[in-house]
Amino acid sequence: MIGSQNGSMKSGRDGGPVDRADVVIVGFGIAGMTAAREAHRMTPQASIAIVSAQNHPTIYYPALKQFLMGRLGREQLVAIPPDMERIQQIAVLRATVEQVATREKRVQLIGGRSISYDSLLLATGRRSRELPGTLPGSDFDGVTTAYSLTDYFDLRRRLAEASDVVVVGGGIHGLETVMAVLHHRLRITWLMRSSTCLPDYLDGTASALVLDRVRQAGVKILTETEVAEILGRVGAVSGVVTSRDQVIAAQLVITCLGTLPNIALAEQSDRPLRVEPDEGFLVDDWLRTSEASIYAAGSVAALPDRLLGRAAVRSQWADAEQQGAVAAARLVGREGTSRPPLGASWVTTSIGKLSLVAIGDTLGRMPGASTWTDSRSKGIYRRVTLAKERVVGYLSLGPTTPDPLAIKYVIDEGLALSAISAILQGADGGGRGATAARVERAASPPASSAISSGPLSGAADVALPGGLGNFAREGES
């Protein structure tokens, strides 16, 4: 039974048990949980119910790789102290929502029960993309994704028994999985479809630096290669045949092929919600879906992305948390209290001692963008993308990195190049406080910065400010 501290759960007109909450949230990940807690903080008298299919508390997904390495235990994955929802009197129901009746403002749960709402948040997250079911051998035991908590429990047990592992997928998730599995001192082959890794963020130079490090760590890397068939013995995987006819021994095949949004409810609704395919529920700057009282947040919300010029998800933990807080204000009618969730997409990770930060349009794909690279500083590779006098992308690979959140702030706020320069100078010393002060000083309008007015696509127009002295326009030395 859904409970409520103020007795606002109501009975149906027929006397039957039709539960009700002011705010209903579908999803118990960080977006849903943050929204519930923030909504409670802003409006303690509101009844809040979370419905989720998940069988565990809200966990900190970024720590799963550490868990895989054996550096963390199960209990350390819990993101929010257990029972927090009970203390804050947020009702949590383990169930799957199968339908949304938008006209009646009601969610229908599998099993026949329904809950009415005033406002609804869909924070249903994503799931792992799998190998096509038609791929021979894809159903052998030992072919697995590395996405859910169950996957990681399973992988920890399996890694103890394996000697050869194939990781499929050249994105950030594939890279981090390879690095985590390396910790178990197994033979690893890393397969990727494209010629470079992290193709959404890294150019050829940066990819080569990353792949070299991974190779040096003992991993065999096959680029422009896909899985053609999975071989098995007595129902369990024994190897992989590649699209180049190589045969690789493996007792474990871990697929990291990207993710898909959990948006089935868009169609299972009396008025279908608008979606951006492969991204998520289409929302406005304030996370509202195409239905007035329904919001979406977290890794299933496709927000306007002004850098990309289309709707896109931000699938990082911090984004989901921020969006949960923004959605909360809307759910309880406190619109004035928050800013729209901003943000370029970004990744940070490390490959041994090599740190990687990639934010926004690192590849210069935006119309009119120009890219500046620094490969002259020892042991460091950096790229800055500029468009209309603004920084729109930043990539850094090296033993140390500047504060990635400070750089993301510069990009998200559309600040001038001089602000990046201030951060890079800050990377040499002075700490975060000093960096913030320098960014503040440097973040004056572009006209007063070191960049001359006029199109940045013309290299001659640009005078790079201090801290960027080693950068040269791409294509020039």
Ligand SMILES: Cc1cc2nc3c(=O)[nH]c(=O)nc-3n(C[C@H](O)[C@H](O)[C@H](O)COP(=O)(O)OP(=O)(O)OC[C@H]3O[C@@H](n4cnc5c(N)ncnc54)[C@H](O)[C@@H]3O)c2cc1C
């Ligand atoms: C393995 C892994 C590693 C990651 N590493 C990093 C990292 O290093 N850094 C980083 O920033 N981000 C990382 N992320 C991404 C980050 O964790 C996610 O962006 C974030 O957790 C998304 O939270 P969410 O609340 O939007 O969705 P989720 O946490 O996916 O929650 C979705 C919820 O919706 C529920 N649900 C879905 N459909 C229904 C339904 N019909 N009925 C009821 N309930 C439903 C699910 O049960 C679940 O409770 C990682 C993610 C994974 C999986």
